[in-house]
Amino acid sequence: MAISPKAGKKALPSDLVNIQKLITAYYTVIPNIDDPQQRVAFGTSGHRGSAFGGSFNEPHIAAVTQAICEYRKMQGYTGPLFMGKDTHALSEPAHQTALEVLAANGVTVKIEKDDAYVPTPVISHAILTYNRDHDDIADGIVVTPSHNPPQDGGFKYNPPNGGPADTGTTKWVEDRANELIRQGNVDVKRVLRADALAAPTTQRYDYLTPYVNDLENIIDVEAIKKAGVHIGVDPLGGAGEAYWEPIAKRYGLNIEVVNKTIDPTFSFMPMDRDGVIRMDCSSPWAMTDMIKLQPHFDIACGNDPDTDRHGIVCSKGLMNPNHYLAASIEYLFTHRPQWKKDAVVGKTLVSSQMIDLVVESLGRKVAEVPVGFKWFVPGLIDGSYGFGGEESAGASFLRKDGSVWTTDKDGIIMNLLAAEILAVTGKDPQQHYDAMTEKFGTPIYERLQAPASPEQKAALKKLSPDMVKSDTLAGEPILIKLTQAPANGASIEGLKVVTKSGWFAARPSGTEDIYKIYTESFKGKDHLALLQKEAQNMVSEAFKAAGV
Incomplete structure (x- = not known):
């Protein structure tokens, strides 16, 4: 992908998102549940989207939060839910929507005592330290699209193990949330903002101090x-x-x-x-x-x-x-x-x-x-x-x-x-x-990416070892063709091909409308370029075969 002339430079006023319009879109745009791009969809780490495109709006967050409430009740989680947010513009309204639904469902929620921002790892740390010392079981929500652009929003559920939810959990929450939205969210329980803030289940919590005080147990701060x-x-x-x-x-x-x-x-x-x-x-x-x-x-x-x-x-x-x-x-x-x-x-x-x-x-x-x-x-x-x-x-x-x-x-x-x-x-x-x-030796590693439609992303997920007709890659015998991870046999949702001196992997992004090709060579730039060329040809063939 070519480097933009804007790369490394400050944005112009015309490049900046209109925050007022973005927040308005969050509350006013009604997602079309029949459009796959406007449904709740959990990628590698939560549901992400933009209010402008109808993929991250109030109905999504209300439905996902209601689904989480039902899921944690089904699982018997009776401890508090630790909830934090980052500094993206959509994080604040989404945090508030979630709180209104959680309060209506009687879930005890720990929100930052000064209504400040809470890092993702601090939520994980809070869940784990609570569950270590208590019999009731806590979980959490982080409202963040991570490093994504300013117009994006994100919503992630962390179960009692403190990490991103596994695919079984996210599939259940995703399906239930989309069902709720399709029914007009009539089964979503919700109270007014003032009532949610005043509810006895809404509790202010100091996230910063316990985390900071515990750092000496993982880092040699004295050194x-x-x-x-x-x-x-x-x-x-x-x-x-x-x-x-x-x-x-x-x-x-x-x-x-x-x-x-x-x-x-x-x-x-x-x-x-x-x-x-x-x-x-x-x-x-x-x-x-x-x-x-x-x-x-x-x-x-x-x-x-x-x-x-x-x-x-x-x-x-x-x-x-x-x-x-x-x-x-x-x-x-x-x-x-x-x-x-x-x-x-x-x-x-x-x-x-x-x-x-x-x-x-x-x-x-x-x-x-x-x-x-x-x-x-x-x-x-x-x-x-x-x-x-x-x-x-x-x-x-x-x-x-x-x-x-x-x-x-x-x-x-x-x-x-x-x-x-x-x-x-x-x-x-x-x-x-x-x-x-x-x-x-000195490896050269590069990740390429390019725009991809939902249909193209689906085609990439169907890449298989059989599609690699050649016995060589970039002039070397192919040693391994992977569509499942060696450690656990889980699908990699793409393909990895390995030789003695290099490898490539192709897969769709789980959070953005792009696909990625990862390449690495221990033989220099020319070998890397050949790896990339052959990998890109394979992706193009996959698109052709799928008719996308």
Whole structure:
């Protein structure tokens, strides 16, 4: 995909979303349930859409929340529901809609005491710590579309395991919500806003303090303090903004938040590669400002609006997410002696092969799962996964004692880990990765993406090993053709083809109307280009075969 001339530059006024019109659309646009694009649809992490397009509107949120109420009652969850929101414009009205439905259903809801924003990992942490100490069972909701553009909204359900709901749960909630919408939401219970806020089941809760105070049990904050690591943080206008200074104060860390602006248009953001405002802290275009500021800090980092993603900037610039995952894994599995000796590394099948090489050198094993953090949840819960990470810059890992911290991605601990690595080893994560390349070689990893219709996305999900007629890929014998993940046999909703020196995977996005081709080569740019060409040809053939 060509790089837009707007990439890395600030948006013009004409590029900004009209927040007033967006909120009006949330309340006034009635979704057409017969249009697949306007139904409730849970992707890899919740339901996402835009009010303008009739895919994220009040009827959707009312119906999804009612479905969650019915689901948790059916499951016997009688504890509180922890609910947080990020800084996207649609998060506030959706949060309020959900609260009105939850209150009408008699669900005890914990909302932030100052009506502030709550990061995704903090909700996961709250659920898990509550369920550890209580007999009744808690769950949660996070109102966020993650790093998506300002006009988007998102709504995610986290069950008692604290992580993104599995496909069985989301399928039930999705089907029930669409049924409710089709019936005009007549079976949705709801009270007025004032009554919801005044309800005894609506309880104010301090999310920040327990999370911040617990960080010392997962991060070596004392080492960071002792080394005096100067940390620069750009929350990219997200929910994490309010957390960094309390963390600095609590542990005596030298942290500087370089941008404290909260603006639902995200007008301060450099535009992404495609000329769209997207708060993706793994994008060098979106992180332009932080990259320029890096020389002022020992470690610079960023997060997305719900703070579940991380972006690490070292002296050579923004680290590729795969590179940082590899460096983090090497460090953690050599500096966490209380973890289980047989704890494995969880990785998504589109993450770098460098991770496999590093893990093998450590005498550990890799568990390769489909895209989506939900696949790491069981392993993190029981401590059999020491680490779970995605190529899209999302990861979490265990506490120092080997017990679960979060079962959702946590951008805060991943940022702090970079500082710990520097403090303890004297080398930043990029230097550690550079040493890996001297030992294992230098892979080149690229992800391509392009617009895709729902029909084209469906065709990609039907890719199969049989469609690969050739015995070679980019001049090498094909070793593996995968449509199911090795760790659990779950569908990858696409295809992965592997050779000795490279691989590609093709799959539709679970959250946007695009498809993605992931490629990696250990033989250089020319080999990577050949991989990409053959992968794109295969996708084109799939579209032709499906008539789309």
